[in-house]
Amino acid sequence: MSQGTGYYVPAPSKWPIIGSTALFFMGFGAAFTMSKLPLGYGMLITGLVILAFLIFGWFREVARESEAGKYKAQEDKSFRWSMGWFIFSEVMFFASFFGALFYMRVLSVPWLTDADQALLWPGYSGGWPTAGPGFDEKFTPMGAWGIPAINTLLLLTSGVTLTLAHWALKKNDRGALKLWLFATIALGITFLCFQIYEYAHAYSELNLKMTSGAYGSTFFMLTGFHGFHVTVGTIMLISIFFRCLSGHFKPEHHFGFEGVAWYWHFVDVVWLGLFIFVYLL
Amino acid sequence: MAVIQDVHGHDHGHDHPTGIMRWLTTTNHKDIGTMYLCFSLAMLFVGGFLAMGIRAELFMPGIQILEPEVFNSFTTLHGLIMVFGAVMPAWVGFANWQIPLMIGAPDMAFARLNNWSFWLLPVAALLLITSFFVPGGAAAGGWTFYPPLSTQGGMGTDMMLFAVHILGMSSIMGSINIITTILNMRAPGMTLMKMPMFVWTWLITAYLLVLVMPVLAGAVTMVLTDRNFGTSFFNAAGGGDPVMFQHIFWFFGHPEVYIMILPAFGVISEIIPTFSRKPLFGYSSMVYATASIALLSCFVWAHHMFTAGMPVVGQLFFQYATMLIAVPTGVKVFNWTATMWRGAMTFEVPMLFSIGFIFLFVIGGFSGVVCAIVPIDIQVQDTYYVIAHFHYVLVSGALFALFAGAYYWLPKWTGHMYDETLGKWHFWLSMIFFNVAFFVQHFLGLAGMPRRIPDYALQFADFNMISSIGAFGFGLTQLLFAYIVIKCVKGGEKAADKTWEGATTLEWTHLPSPAPYHSFEHPPVVK
Numbered sequence: 174m175s176q177g178t179g180y181y182v183p184a185p186s187k188w189p190i191i192g193s194t195a196l197f198f199m200g201f202g203a204a205f206t207m208s209k210l211p212l213g214y215g216m217l218i219t220g221l222v223i224l225a226f227l228i229f230g231w232f233r234e235v236a237r238e239s240e241a242g243k244y245k246a247q248e249d250k251s252f253r254w255s256m257g258w259f260i261f262s263e264v265m266f267f268a269s270f271f272g273a274l275f276y277m278r279v280l281s282v283p284w285l286t287d288a289d290q291a292l293l294w295p296g297y298s299g300g301w302p303t304a305g306p307g308f309d310e311k312f313t314p315m316g317a318w319g320i321p322a323i324n325t326l327l328l329l330t331s332g333v334t335l336t337l338a339h340w341a342l343k344k345n346d347r348g349a350l351k352l353w354l355f356a357t358i359a360l361g362i363t364f365l366c367f368q369i370y371e372y373a374h375a376y377s378e379l380n381l382k383m384t385s386g387a388y389g390s391t392f393f394m395l396t397g398f399h400g401f402h403v404t405v406g407t408i409m410l411i412s413i414f415f416r417c418l419s420g421h422f423k424p425e426h427h428f429g430f431e432g433v434a435w436y437w438h439f440v441d442v443v444w445l446g447l448f449i450f451v452y453l454l
Numbered sequence: 455m456a457v458i459q460d461v462h463g464h465d466h467g468h469d470h471p472t473g474i475m476r477w478l479t480t481t482n483h484k485d486i487g488t489m490y491l492c493f494s495l496a497m498l499f500v501g502g503f504l505a506m507g508i509r510a511e512l513f514m515p516g517i518q519i520l521e522p523e524v525f526n527s528f529t530t531l532h533g534l535i536m537v538f539g540a541v542m543p544a545w546v547g548f549a550n551w552q553i554p555l556m557i558g559a560p561d562m563a564f565a566r567l568n569n570w571s572f573w574l575l576p577v578a579a580l581l582l583i584t585s586f587f588v589p590g591g592a593a594a595g596g597w598t599f600y601p602p603l604s605t606q607g608g609m610g611t612d613m614m615l616f617a618v619h620i621l622g623m624s625s626i627m628g629s630i631n632i633i634t635t636i637l638n639m640r641a642p643g644m645t646l647m648k649m650p651m652f653v654w655t656w657l658i659t660a661y662l663l664v665l666v667m668p669v670l671a672g673a674v675t676m677v678l679t680d681r682n683f684g685t686s687f688f689n690a691a692g693g694g695d696p697v698m699f700q701h702i703f704w705f706f707g708h709p710e711v712y713i714m715i716l717p718a719f720g721v722i723s724e725i726i727p728t729f730s731r732k733p734l735f736g737y738s739s740m741v742y743a744t745a746s747i748a749l750l751s752c753f754v755w756a757h758h759m760f761t762a763g764m765p766v767v768g769q770l771f772f773q774y775a776t777m778l779i780a781v782p783t784g785v786k787v788f789n790w791t792a793t794m795w796r797g798a799m800t801f802e803v804p805m806l807f808s809i810g811f812i813f814l815f816v817i818g819g820f821s822g823v824v825c826a827i828v829p830i831d832i833q834v835q836d837t838y839y840v841i842a843h844f845h846y847v848l849v850s851g852a853l854f855a856l857f858a859g860a861y862y863w864l865p866k867w868t869g870h871m872y873d874e875t876l877g878k879w880h881f882w883l884s885m886i887f888f889n890v891a892f893f894v895q896h897f898l899g900l901a902g903m904p905r906r907i908p909d910y911a912l913q914f915a916d917f918n919m920i921s922s923i924g925a926f927g928f929g930l931t932q933l934l935f936a937y938i939v940i941k942c943v944k945g946g947e948k949a950a951d952k953t954w955e956g957a958t959t960l961e962w963t964h965l966p967s968p969a970p971y972h973s974f975e976h977p978p979v980v981k
Contacts, residue, residue: 185476204616384683394679
């Protein structure tokens with residue numbers, strides 16, 4: 174229902190309450206699971222299925238509205254502002270984990286080697302990487318020049334291919350658009366496969382685990398959330414790939430595409446931070 | 455102020471589902487605003503019930519009503535529910551109702567997302583409230599959930615952490631919506647520096663929310679993985695540090711208190727000019743003061759942890775940065791007072807609450823400056839002095855401004871006048887009982903009574919009894935508020951379109967009372 178001639182205000186929608194139902198099941202399901210109560214996994218999975226249905230259905234509705242020409246210049250501007258602010262919120266989310274990493278490396282680990290702590294943790298020498306004074310298990314830290322360096326190249330290349338796809342879209346060269354978008358998706362999935370391999374390698378051969386103290390915690394938290402974001406970004410890329418196949422997006426009107434591209438570049442930049450501060454230094 | 459051309463649209467309020475489905479699926483900013491406000495009022499009573507429990511236990515020395523663990527759960531959930539369930543949603547409710555009306559927009563920028571932001575709240579509230587009934591009881595580590603207490607609690611703590619995650623999602627989505635609405639949906643001619651102060655304060659508040667809510671999400675995530683997946687963020691044995699949690703939490707937590715008070719500044723800045731029949735004194739300095747407060751709020755977090763251990767240089771930095779906030783806040787108080795100076799003032803209920811706000815908020819502000827001074831803070835840390843301080847800024851600050859705003863806009867929302875006599879009773883009873891409840895807590899704190907403890911030494915008995923009597927009176931008085939609101943919704947004297955003769959914003963000059971279901975389908979032109 175478009176009201177008057179002005180801004181598009183959507184009709185009442187069932188999607189938000191479906192989303193809240195999903196979060197209800199996920200919240201209680203996760204709490205039950207953590208406490209090892211019955212029904213936990215069932216509720217969690219129910220919630221995730223509803224969430225997947227919600228994301229698919231809601232975005233499909235928005236894509237249809239867009240193709241029906243309901244979004245004009247002012248709506249387009251709203252999407253741009255909101256995506257920008259959303260990415261800013263994501264930056265702050267990652268900042269909290271980077272902050273934790275810096276705090277541990279620069280402050281809390283050196284403090285544990287103070288004379289004050291000598292009685293509590295005798296002989297602890299600090300340094301980085303460390304699992305802290307209370308954990309004896311030896312582990313090998315993740316090197317930077319194997320898979321992580323390759324992954325850096327993969328993600329940087331994917332940023333280039335995505336930009337090539339965007340240029341092709343602007344020139345209305347649909348063939349090149351699909352080709353470069355496909356290449357971007359392939360690079361993203363390859364990155365994820367390498368990341369999974371790296372985790373398996375860490376657990377089975379390096380004895381590097383989430384439980385490996387400060388280093389393990391920050392390593393898996395930062396790379397894990399980044400990997401999750403790459404997964405989400407890849408799903409977003411796949412969805413706009415199918416939209417491209419269905420003939421969506423016009424050279425002058427394609428914020429759906431640009432929003433995904435912004436997100437992908439953001440994920441790319443976070444990786445550079447990870448490569449420098451988690452792997453390299 | 456601006457002369458405004460009248461071109462508003464007409465009402466067609468029959469194109470939405472009825473009954474429960476209307477509220478579940480609505481994309482109307484007024485419906486959603488109403489739901490936010492009703493929800494927050496309900497949570498005010500839930501949080502208030504917990505407060506009554508706390509004060510009943512503290513009425514006399516010894517353990518009478520609540521076991522210590524339950525008492526800890528009460529203080530924890532009282533804080534969480536009041537902050538995240540009552541005050542913040544109430545302000546978002548005001549934002550939903552008022553921002554589109556005040557900037558001449560047809561609705562919020564993302565109407566469906568707006569609905570989701572609201573409907574996440576009942577899910578989180580359910581997680582919080584039902585956590586009282588799970589094995590181990592509700593979270594009991596304080597509303598700030600510091601580790602190691604929060605990494606040790608039972609299932610109730612997990613439920614609380616998931617609830618905070620969901621509330622954070624809701625806040626981030628709501629804030630992005632509000633920022634986009636303000637930046638992109640203003641009526642033609644309404645430049646940023648012509649926006650009503652309430653809209654300005656919400657723009658800055660929403661910015662703060664997008665800045666710090668994700669950081670809280672990070673902190674919550676780290677507590678969850680420390681609890682359930684064996685990470686060592688807050689565990690010294692693994693190289694982590696429980697104090698690091700405090701840094702991350704208060705990087706969120708201090709801006710959070712401004713998130714609760716900046717919209718209050720906005721409401722007061724609307725009401726004082728209306729009832730003084732003068733334009734706001736120093737509009738642009740108000741805008742800059744609000745922005746300065748928001749900016750400074752990001753660099754003062756460690757004043758919450760002066761006794762947690764930090765270098766003296768750090769203590770000094772955070773002390774001076776904190777005291778600096780008194781400057782822009784002082785600008786605001788000066789401007790409100792200067793607005794009233796030689797104005798043709800009348801004292802309807804919104805104005806009474808606004809003046810009460812200024813009076814009591816300044817007391818809370820001053821005790822804040824006292825707490826900012828490191829040597830004094832080391833004395834009063836974790837005592838009732840701190841409790842008194844933040845209740846003066848949150849109850850007689852944020853909550854009084856919420857009451858003021860509710861009385862101010864109820865005629866526009868419902869089309870009826872509220873009961874002026876009962877409203878005055880509500881104000882005076884609140885004013886008296888609030889001070890009875892909280893003023894004596896300054897003395898208790900200075901004498902050394904610790905917070906979050908269910909029992910106390912005998913020398914604190916008299917003041918605690920006085921405080922409890924005041925708290926019971928204050929709690930009962932709020933039932934009167936609920937009655938006044940219901941009475942006003944159900945009927946009463948018909949409110950004029952421009953209820954207050956001194957009001958200048960678009961909702962008074964351009965819209966009938968009650969505001970139609972759809973307003974400003976064609977934007978007004980602001981000259």
